[in-house]
Amino acid sequence: MVTFKEVGDTMSYTIYDLAKDADVSVSTVSRVLNKSGPVKESTKQKILKVMKEKNYKPNVYARALNNIGLKTIGVVVSDIANPFFAEVIKGLDTIAREHEYNLVLCSTSNNPETERKELTLLLEKQIEGLIIIGSRPTDDPNREFLLKISHDFPVVLINSYIRGGDKMYSILVDEKKATYDACQHLIDRGYERIFLLGDPAWATTLKKLDALKDCLSDNHLPYEDEQFIGTYYSYTAGKPAVNELINKYNKERFAIFCCSDMIALGALRELKAMNISVPSQVAVVGYSNTPVSGLTSPSLTTVDQRMNELGEKGMLLFIDILKGKKPKHRKTYCDYELVIRETT
Amino acid sequence: MVTFKEVGDTMSYTIYDLAKDADVSVSTVSRVLNKSGPVKESTKQKILKVMKEKNYKPNVYARALNNIGLKTIGVVVSDIANPFFAEVIKGLDTIAREHEYNLVLCSTSNNPETERKELTLLLEKQIEGLIIIGSRPTDDPNREFLLKISHDFPVVLINSYIRGGDKMYSILVDEKKATYDACQHLIDRGYERIFLLGDPAWATTLKKLDALKDCLSDNHLPYEDEQFIGTYYSYTAGKPAVNELINKYNKERFAIFCCSDMIALGALRELKAMNISVPSQVAVVGYSNTPVSGLTSPSLTTVDQRMNELGEKGMLLFIDILKGKKPKHRKTYCDYELVIRETT
DNA sequence: ATGAAAGCGCTAACAC
């Protein structure tokens, strides 16, 4: 199959060769390899020496066969190209590397069936566990499946939560609170009519909508159904939504809370194209603080979810679990920060 | 170690159990599993039936021990959070999934030593080969190492090229040509003084600088050393560079060619902050066409490298190699496109 | 067409 190997592949140097060269038995070698038993210091040194010389690398698959973890963790994400997720992965990777773990990446394109397939594929590879990034769909078709998986493998959810998975742990941001804060900020700035743009297919959107309603109500402001505008979750989704809004509310002053920076960026662009003044007529708030959101002009007010931190904490938690520690709480909240910039 | 497994882990259903249940021998089962020999249709069906029923999954590690590929490919990238790379990975992943391959991801933080470590770690995991994304440093400290690796493993380079690696294959964009085109476009628009912002630590930057020089020369325009401005490769790198330029060339009309959209976005932002009119006084060109570059205002003229395509083609090439096909050329060029928007 | 048995490289009892 792999023709390339045929060429240069000197048959690999196994633990037997090493044992022979060091004039000991394989078990002794294995002992120093795994620190799994007493070995006389001198023989240990002898073995170590030969190990260096011959550049011996244990075959991880043979080890895996003996139920030694492979130091590989499955990571499932809906879309790698989403800067939000990319940052999370970066955080995961940073910590993983420190602990000599590798990540096996799967992207599901937001398709539950693909997710299922990928998950199955992943599990066959004896990864040590699973980290799943991102909000779950409103009516998660893979909920049961994930619950089942979590019975056998440690599962950590980043920025989502699944009911009933008493063996699943979540790292998340209190999105409801964050959204509430952002809305309050808008109200404080004098915007009384706030529209929320987001994809209703995601549980998180609904949570944010709740926050908006709460905030409005707490401020004795009305909420009407038309204040929620369903969009896709993409860079282009903002445009039609803004068009619709401007056509409808022409000269009125209002604010737009976007459930993601991607949507906000598109909205912002369209507002400028339509020559609407931001923020004096229309205010815009994004969500995620992706790197670029500070570079637009006007720069975007947004909720910083500390994505990197989310990833890092997630991996730390995961490794703890792997080590046998049982976390006290199933949810760990991370801080967020409302980054106020020029669009509000 | 993995305490979780202790709980639900019913001892796995092996090929032996399957053989017993289907009333055949393991070798027969193995044959149908790998289509590696003749099996009577009826027994085959019998085996397949039990396989479904018991939901048998072969242990990939046992197979790996027998030199069956693990269907896992190592991917090395300097920074996952870079949208350029993220898009490439997405492309890789799309094709990989179609062929039931998984990606093991490593990020090196642009650190050659980290890269070396990660590479070593990766190779131990009997991945079937390596895909390395992104430009190599000007004086690549890992060149030899990679050459050695490529002797034993298929290696595909995305957007870079390494001399002498007769077993390494590259998918790339003709950056010199692309840059030349962009510069010519600037000249056509009437900008005669073009500055190039980029990180001299990367081979690609030098290539682009060459293109600028060539283009200038072909247009009988002078080039002076100060037209190259060394920057880091980040969102923030554009700011100081722009400051410097504006201070120096105050009211003159000039153009900035940025070796990445990230740099360009930062530059653009700073120009607006300094109230410099774009493009009438200063033109800006980016490189990569990251998704956001169309959403800034003014929107960014940039070179679209078709990152997704780069990834997809790379993976296709890789899989071909895995199948034993020997590509004719060591370099495969992908198309690019100069996307002219509002900054020029 | 099918089965028996010898490995693949390593770990982990169990002996000494």
Next chain:
DNA sequence: GTGTTAGCGCTTTCAT
């Protein structure tokens, strides 16, 4: 402290 050996789950000759 060290060696012997029986697996781990699968593939692959080699017989039949």
